[in-house]
Amino acid sequence: MELDLKFRNELPELEEAGKTVLCFQCGSCVADCPASSFSAGFNPRKIVLGIILGDRELVGAGSPIWECTTCYTCAEVCPQEVSPTEAITALKNVSTEKGTAPENVRDIAEAIKSTDSVIAHNKKIESMRAELGLDSAISREGGVIRSILSGE
Amino acid sequence: MISLPEKHALFLGCLIPMMFPQIELSARKALAELEVECEEIEGFTCCPEPWNFKGTDLQGWLKVASANLKKADDKDMTITTLCNGCSATLKEARKIEGGDRMPLHAVELLYRDLGIEKIKATVKKPLEGIRVAVHYGCHLLRPSKVFKTDNPFTPLFLDELVEALGAVSVDYQDKMQCCGRASSADEIKTGLAKRKIENVEEADADCIVVTCPACFEQFDLGQLLINRKFSENHGIPVFHYFQLLAVAQGFKPEDLGFGRHRMDVEKVFA
Numbered sequence: 001m002e003l004d005l006k007f008r009n010e011l012p013e014l015e016e017a018g019k020t021v022l023c024f025q026c027g028s029c030v031a032d033c034p035a036s037s038f039s040a041g042f043n044p045r046k047i048v049l050g051i052i053l054g055d056r057e058l059v060g061a062g063s064p065i066w067e068c069t070t071c072y073t074c075a076e077v078c079p080q081e082v083s084p085t086e087a088i089t090a091l092k093n094v095s096t097e098k099g100t101a102p103e104n105v106r107d108i109a110e111a112i113k114s115t116d117s118v119i120a121h122n123k124k125i126e127s128m129r130a131e132l133g134l135d136s137a138i139s140r141e142g143g144v145i146r147s148i149l150s151g152e
Numbered sequence: 153m154i155s156l157p158e159k160h161a162l163f164l165g166c167l168i169p170m171m172f173p174q175i176e177l178s179a180r181k182a183l184a185e186l187e188v189e190c191e192e193i194e195g196f197t198c199c200p201e202p203w204n205f206k207g208t209d210l211q212g213w214l215k216v217a218s219a220n221l222k223k224a225d226d227k228d229m230t231i232t233t234l235c236n237g238c239s240a241t242l243k244e245a246r247k248i249e250g251g252d253r254m255p256l257h258a259v260e261l262l263y264r265d266l267g268i269e270k271i272k273a274t275v276k277k278p279l280e281g282i283r284v285a286v287h288y289g290c291h292l293l294r295p296s297k298v299f300k301t302d303n304p305f306t307p308l309f310l311d312e313l314v315e316a317l318g319a320v321s322v323d324y325q326d327k328m329q330c331c332g333r334a335s336s337a338d339e340i341k342t343g344l345a346k347r348k349i350e351n352v353e354e355a356d357a358d359c360i361v362v363t364c365p366a367c368f369e370q371f372d373l374g375q376l377l378i379n380r381k382f383s384e385n386h387g388i389p390v391f392h393y394f395q396l397l398a399v400a401q402g403f404k405p406e407d408l409g410f411g412r413h414r415m416d417v418e419k420v421f422a
Contacts, residue, residue, distance in 0.1 A: 014210050014248070034330045038343035067337040069344070070203050071330035072294035076304045083295065092207035101208055102336055108201075109208040116197040118166035129173045132409045134180075144197045148219045149212050 007054035011090040020087050022080040023048045029074035029084050035067050042067040044074045044084035051087055059095040066092065066102055113149065116140045160261065161229040162190035163220070165238040166198050167365035174409030175365065178398035179234050179258065181408075185274050185401045186266060190232060193223050199233075199241040202291065203334040206241070217245035224253065231255035234394065236364035240291035240299075247298050257292060259363050259393055260301060263309045271316045276402035278318025282420060284396070285357035285388075286311050286321050287348070287371070289364040290330050313393060314361055317400040324355035331362075331370040342381070345374040349386050359389040359420050361396060368392055372414045389417040 008020065029044040030036050036043055042064045050058045058065060068088045075083035095101050096109075112118060119125075121140045129136060162183075168175050183190055199217060200206070206213040221242060224231045230253045233239040242255040256264075262271055288310055296304040305328055311321040329351075332344025349371065352360055362368050372390040379386055390413065399405055399421065410417045 012210050014214065034332070034344055035335055035337070035340045038340045039337055042337070042340070066207075067335050067340055069290070069330045069332055069335045069340065071290040071334075072304075073290070073330070075295050085295075089207055089210065093210050096208040105204050105336060106208060108204040112198050112200055112205050113212075117170065118198055118201055119170045121170065125170050128412075129169070132173050132177045134169075134173050134177060140197070144195065144219075145200070145216050148197075148216050 001055060001057070004054035004056060007056055008051050010094060011051070011087070012093050014090075019080075019082050020048050020051045020084075023052065023078075023082050024080060025049060026079065028077045028079065029082075032073045032077055034071060034073065035069050039064070039067055044068075044088070047091070048082060048084055048087060051091070058091050059098055059100060061100040063091070063095060063100070065095065066105065113145050115142045116144045117142075159227075159229045160188065160190045160232040161193045161224045161227065163196055163199070163224075163231045163233045163238055163242070163255070165233060165235045165365070166201075167369070168234050172365050172368060172392075172412070174412045175234060175368070175392040175395060178392070178403070178408050179394040181403055182274075182394050182397045182401060183258070185398075186262070186270065188261070188266070191227075191229065193227060193229070195223055196220055199235075199238040202237050202241045202244075213241070214245055214248060217241050218249050221246060221249070221251065221253075221255070224255075225251060229253075232258050232261050234258050234363075234392070235366070236289040236291035237366055244298050257301075257363060259292075259310060259313060262397075263313055268312055268316045271313065271397070275317055275400045277400055279396065279400050280318050282319040283322045283356060283358045284314050284319045285324050285352040285355060285360045286314055286327070287331065287360055287362050287367060288328065289362055289367045292363055310361070310363065310393065314396070317396055319396070319400075322355045322357050324357065325351040327351075331364075331367040333366045333370040341370075342374075342378065345370050346378050346382070349375055349378065349388060352388055353386070357388070359391055359396075359417070361391050361393055363393050365392070376414045387415055389413065389415050389420050391417070 117140045239257040293304045314321045332341045375386040
């Protein structure tokens, strides 16, 4: 395994990922992690260790980071106030920049950027709402998120 | 009208108006019954969603969330959501960007701003004898340092809101366990939903109550998928809190669009 101690400095700071260096590997996060209880390959303690030591495989294709349920249990139990959930989100961002994020995740994010919505708006939705007597106030034309992101 | 300290902008998000409009229907009826005026604001987008969007583009996620917050700020309104994901994104963005109007989930509005007695006063048909398994959903409570909703492991407020309707909130194994929806690994996603359903059945509950459309889908549609995959026969009805509230307020179940649920709900009100 190739290690690069400077790797952790490349993670976006928005998510307080820098706090991972305070981890002393107690494993409280793993004990209560719902994802770890079903997947032996998912271990927040090891992911945080990987960040500290600089294991770039964490942002490679097939990384376990995408298995996280983002439940924040680990962040609540951590005695060092590390948030593995947030650190994993930061790793996901770096993975996306490298082009190694799973295709379905990228597709969902791109679809939201195009349509302003998790689900593309269509006539069927309007007729379903009309059946319940709800108006069509939720129509989304798309383009709003794109213009926010491009700063227009 | 009662005088509320804040004007509320209803932030519907995506899944509720576009996939589960029956939840929106109950929420609108129940909020009107409580004389809460929730106004609409044109131009809200996806909050954005705090797993895939946030996971791929943190800076963009914050920009779009801030734009949604600004639309309500400009009208001196506080955002109220029906979805844990929306409230999580908007609260976190508010914490990062600053500003006075902390968005809230509508169940917090009920509990904190209106209070249990006000809810009870609108109950015309108490849900006596109905055993409810309360599922808070992670993003209603955690991260607790951002949300400050209730204790992140032993919360009570949603149980109290359920009991205000005359129902019983039953305890069950791993009550605070995540629904699993946001994991990209199928064994985790399905495994967590299956374990939750089995624990709820073990406690002899009549239904599950959630406050989030993602948890709702994970358990309602989820049981159908689990039944197919494992040749099992689960059938626990799943409700958003506002649906049970509307029924307790006297709205007829047949007028609330329950036919759209995958798990038959009729037996609960029989």
